[in-house]
Amino acid sequence: MKYVEKVLEDLKKRNPNEPEFHQAATEILTTLSPIVEKHPEYEAAGLLERFVEPERIIMFRVPWVDDSGKVNINKGYRVQFNSAIGPYKGGLRFHPSVNLSIIKFLGLEQILKNSLTGLPIGGGKGGSDFDPKGKSDREVMAFCQSFMTELYRHIGADTDVPAGDIGVGAREIGFLFGQYKRICAEHVGVLTGRGLAYGGSLVRKEATGYGLVYIVEEALKARGESLNNKKVIISGSGNVAIYACEKAQSLGAKVVAMYDSDGYVYDANGINLAVIKEIKEIRRGRIKEYTQKVKSAIYTEGCKGIWTIPCDIALPCATQNEIDADSASALVKNGVKYVAEGANMPSTLEAIEVFQNNKVVFLPAKAANAGGVATSALEMAQSSGRMFWSFEEVDEKLKNIMINIYHNIDDAAKEYGYEGNYVMGANIAGFLKVAAAMMAHGVV
Numbered sequence: 088m089k090y091v092e093k094v095l096e097d098l099k100k101r102n103p104n105e106p107e108f109h110q111a112a113t114e115i116l117t118t119l120s121p122i123v124e125k126h127p128e129y130e131a132a133g134l135l136e137r138f139v140e141p142e143r144i145i146m147f148r149v150p151w152v153d154d155s156g157k158v159n160i161n162k163g164y165r166v167q168f169n170s171a172i173g174p175y176k177g178g179l180r181f182h183p184s185v186n187l188s189i190i191k192f193l194g195l196e197q198i199l200k201n202s203l204t205g206l207p208i209g210g211g212k213g214g215s216d217f218d219p220k221g222k223s224d225r226e227v228m229a230f231c232q233s234f235m236t237e238l239y240r241h242i243g244a245d246t247d248v249p250a251g252d253i254g255v256g257a258r259e260i261g262f263l264f265g266q267y268k269r270i271c272a273e274h275v276g277v278l279t280g281r282g283l284a285y286g287g288s289l290v291r292k293e294a295t296g297y298g299l300v301y302i303v304e305e306a307l308k309a310r311g312e313s314l315n316n317k318k319v320i321i322s323g324s325g326n327v328a329i330y331a332c333e334k335a336q337s338l339g340a341k342v343v344a345m346y347d348s349d350g351y352v353y354d355a356n357g358i359n360l361a362v363i364k365e366i367k368e369i370r371r372g373r374i375k376e377y378t379q380k381v382k383s384a385i386y387t388e389g390c391k392g393i394w395t396i397p398c399d400i401a402l403p404c405a406t407q408n409e410i411d412a413d414s415a416s417a418l419v420k421n422g423v424k425y426v427a428e429g430a431n432m433p434s435t436l437e438a439i440e441v442f443q444n445n446k447v448v449f450l451p452a453k454a455a456n457a458g459g460v461a462t463s464a465l466e467m468a469q470s471s472g473r474m475f476w477s478f479e480e481v482d483e484k485l486k487n488i489m490i491n492i493y494h495n496i497d498d499a500a501k502e503y504g505y506e507g508n509y510v511m512g513a514n515i516a517g518f519l520k521v522a523a524a525m526m527a528h529g530v531v
């Protein structure tokens with residue numbers, strides 16, 4: 088049996104009941120065969136076995152008291168996956184679906200994503216099955232304080248620097264940072280995505296969505312096209328989705344649909360983003376309220392139908408496995424030409440196959456949504472240098488990083504004989520740097 092297959096089989100045996108982790112590992116490892124064939128020393132060094140085994144997993148109890156006086160217990164996680172090229176870096180997700188499998192899949196992806204940014208950051212991820220939705224600010228604060236009261240001893244500006252993800256935005260980062268500062272009595276860059284008043288970076292809020300559109304723009308440019316007048320569908324209406332919409336619209340695209348976990352809105356005239364921001368960012372409301380303000384829009388209960396709307400470009404920006412083979416086929420049938428993943432692993436393995444078999448330009452998450460973590464690394468640089476860069480400076484750096492990522496993955500795919508296959512390109516380009524660092528460190 089080949090080395091890659093053996094590692095994958097062992098991984099599934101040794102980590103049962105972790106379907107998302109298996110899925111991410113399968114996607115990554117099956118593309119690394121050309122590399123391990125070229126580098127037999129990797130097998131001798133047990134490199135892949137070490138690559139898929141987190142350096143450290145921290146799991147803890149998070150007790151907190153709700154507004155009715157009831158004691159609640161949630162699970163807390165931090166997976167410190169790989170520190171070969173820098174301190175662990177990756178977000179915290181607060182969502183009822185969170186479990187170890189999901190945090191491990193996100194952590195594994197994060198290693199290669201962070202490597203692709205070209206910046207010195209290792210891979211980690213964390214979170215909780217806590218659901219901030221419908222909770223009062225005081226309840227969210229109580230939870231965040233309890234979560235940080237355990238997490239603080241495992242993180243640090245040079246060891247592990249968490250950030251936001253689903254359910255963790257500016258409010259949660261503020262409460263988490265406040266508690267860290269209170270316990271450790273130090274004001275350091277231990278979290279990114281911080282508010283501008285206390286060490287945050289301009290453009291961090293917009294970075295993942297803007298970066299996603301910058302890489303799509305570069306892929307279009309390479310084919311003599313532009314975003315102008317392109318019809319775009321964006322799933323989700325959270326941080327990534329909103330700023331992907333903002334940038335796409337500013338470059339002339341028409342975004343016609345968005346969703347939240349209840350259903351989607353279709354607006355043939357183009358989504359009015361100010362209305363979405365007012366509902367989602369200011370009121371934490373539901374997307375169906377959009378039709379109260381924009382009478383011509385249509386709301387449909389349930390998410391899946393969004394992928395049946397004809398479009399040139401699809402930007403899944405909500406969650407894992409939101410596009411299955413059926414949805415991918417519907418997109419292809421209706422003429423989609425580009426799919427770029429703002430969310431992590433939004434396409435199933437079967438959906439990716441549909442896109443690739445139909446010559447859709449498919450930009451996988453670890454390349455396409457790397458703008459968020461890249462800008463987090465820029466926030467870290469500003470924190471440690473006690474500097475504050477202007478919006479234009481950070482935006483320019485972000486754009487250059489995304490353009491470089493596109494060319495790196497394009498070149499790697501070509502070099503290994505898989506032109507246009509950006510899943511191969513991203514995994515290979517990301518892995519080579521991590522592998523070089525791990526080999527240099529010896530068996531650790």
Ligand code: NDP
Nearest residue numbers: 252253254295323324325326327347348405406430431459
């Ligand atoms: P938010 O919490 O801001 O928004 C998440 C959006 O996705 C909401 O509209 C939410 O709807 C929707 N959603 C979540 N779960 C589901 C579900 N099971 N079915 C349908 N819709 C769902 O998160 P972000 O925008 O920060 O993150 C979105 C994705 O982008 C995630 O995959 C995340 O890992 C990835 N990502 C985020 C980065 C960042 O910088 N924030 C960086 C890189 C990747 P509802 O409100 O109804 O729950």
